[in-house]
Amino acid sequence: MLYFLLFKIIPVFGNVIAFQDYNPFKGMWASDWVGFSNFKRIFEDTEVLRILRNTLFISLMQIIFVFPAPILLAIMLNEVAREKTKRLIQSIIYLPHFFSWVVIVSIATIFLKPEGLINQLLQYFGYDWVSFMTNPHLFVPIVIVELIWKETGWSTIIFLAALASINHELLEAAIVDGANRWKRIWHIIVPSIGSTIAILLILRLGTVLDTGFEQIFLMLNPFNRDIGEVLDTYVYTKGIKQGDFSFSTAVGLFKGVVGLVLVLTANRIIKKVRQ
Numbered sequence: 001m002l003y004f005l006l007f008k009i010i011p012v013f014g015n016v017i018a019f020q021d022y023n024p025f026k027g028m029w030a031s032d033w034v035g036f037s038n039f040k041r042i043f044e045d046t047e048v049l050r051i052l053r054n055t056l057f058i059s060l061m062q063i064i065f066v067f068p069a070p071i072l073l074a075i076m077l078n079e080v081a082r083e084k085t086k087r088l089i090q091s092i093i094y095l096p097h098f099f100s101w102v103v104i105v106s107i108a109t110i111f112l113k114p115e116g117l118i119n120q121l122l123q124y125f126g127y128d129w130v131s132f133m134t135n136p137h138l139f140v141p142i143v144i145v146e147l148i149w150k151e152t153g154w155s156t157i158i159f160l161a162a163l164a165s166i167n168h169e170l171l172e173a174a175i176v177d178g179a180n181r182w183k184r185i186w187h188i189i190v191p192s193i194g195s196t197i198a199i200l201l202i203l204r205l206g207t208v209l210d211t212g213f214e215q216i217f218l219m220l221n222p223f224n225r226d227i228g229e230v231l232d233t234y235v236y237t238k239g240i241k242q243g244d245f246s247f248s249t250a251v252g253l254f255k256g257v258v259g260l261v262l263v264l265t266a267n268r269i270i271k272k273v274r275q
Contacts, residue, residue, distance in 0.1 A: 018250040038250035048234070048251065055230040058140055058211045065144050067204055069152040071197060074159035075185060093153025101214040104150050108142065109133060134223035143228075146215060158200070162193040199270050206266030209255050231255050 013028075018038055020031040042048050073093070080086040096104065111117050112132035119129040132138050166189060174184045190197075213232035220228050229237075231251060239248030 015249060015253050017246050018253045020246055022246040022249075024245070034246070038247050039254060041247060042251060042254055050226075051229050051231060051234045054227060055209055055211055058143060058216075058228075058230060059208045061140055061144055062147060062211065063201075063204055063208075066147050066151070067201065069148050070155035071159055071193075073152055074156040074163060075189060077156065077160065078163045078189075079181070090153070090156075093156070095153070096150045097154035099150065101150075101212075101218055104146055105215065105218040108146055112142070133219070134221060136224040136227045139219065139224040139228045143215065143219065147212070159193060159196065162196040163189065166192045202266045202269050203263075206263040207259060208262060209259050 017028055017031065019033060019035060020028075021034050022028070022031045077086060077089060080089065109116075113119070114129055114131065118132070123129055130138075132142065170188050170192075171184055174188055179187070209231060211230045211232065213230075213236070216228060216230050217233050217236065220233060232255075235248045235252045235255075238244045238251070
């Protein structure tokens with residue numbers, strides 16, 4: 001309770017500086033009030049609009065490529081007959097989830113640096129080396145691959161639980177009727193877990209402005225910042241590094257309010273889906 005009071009509830013009151021020209025020497029309550037000027041600046045600042053587009057694009061790519069990955073992996077794991085083999089695979093694919101993003105990005109950097117393994121393989125097969133970490137066009141694909149590697153295994157848990165609830169008599173009847181494995185997956189397994197997929201997808205859409213601060217922040221550099229900076233990293237840069245506390249708080253509050261509206265909307269949609 002003390003933790004939530006100190007680090008969750010009390011900091012909420014700090015959002016008032018979004019409506020101020022905050023001066024650290026005057027304090028939160030003595031600083032000049034400017035109303036909605038900081039929020040107006042959000043929609044007038046082309047840099048913020050560019051970063052908002054970056055955030056939405058990266059989030060959309062995560063939904064398209066990362067969201068289906070655990071579904072496919074869970075279906076493949078469900079087809080493994082030997083229980084020991086299945087548990088071994090699960091242990092291996094769950095492991096990256098427990099690595100910090102510092103470890104994940106460091107490993108990716110080692111593999112992708114000019115003298116790294118990937119470039120050595122490219123040169124071995126006669127291709128020119130590629131500057132992966134400084135090429136802005138490769139920023140989003142690398143983000144997606146890292147995220148799939150780290151979280152796909154762990155995310156299969158909920159889908160494996162949904163698959164375990166499927167009536168096996170339906171699958172046995174399909175086998176008797178001559179349905180091959182693909183038809184059983186497409187016509188029985190996927191529809192059976194369809195409600196779970198729909199609910200999780202709606203919840204993911206509700207957090208569309210969340211792209212993962214740690215991963216993006218660790219991967220940013222002067223070469224890819226124009227295409228890789230997102231709202232979370234922008235708030236950090238503006239507030240902590242540049243000291244523009246009021247504007248960065250306004251951007252963060254704007255993101256939070258939009259996220260809240262999306263989550264509440266998602267919850268209403270889920271209730272209707274369940275009914």
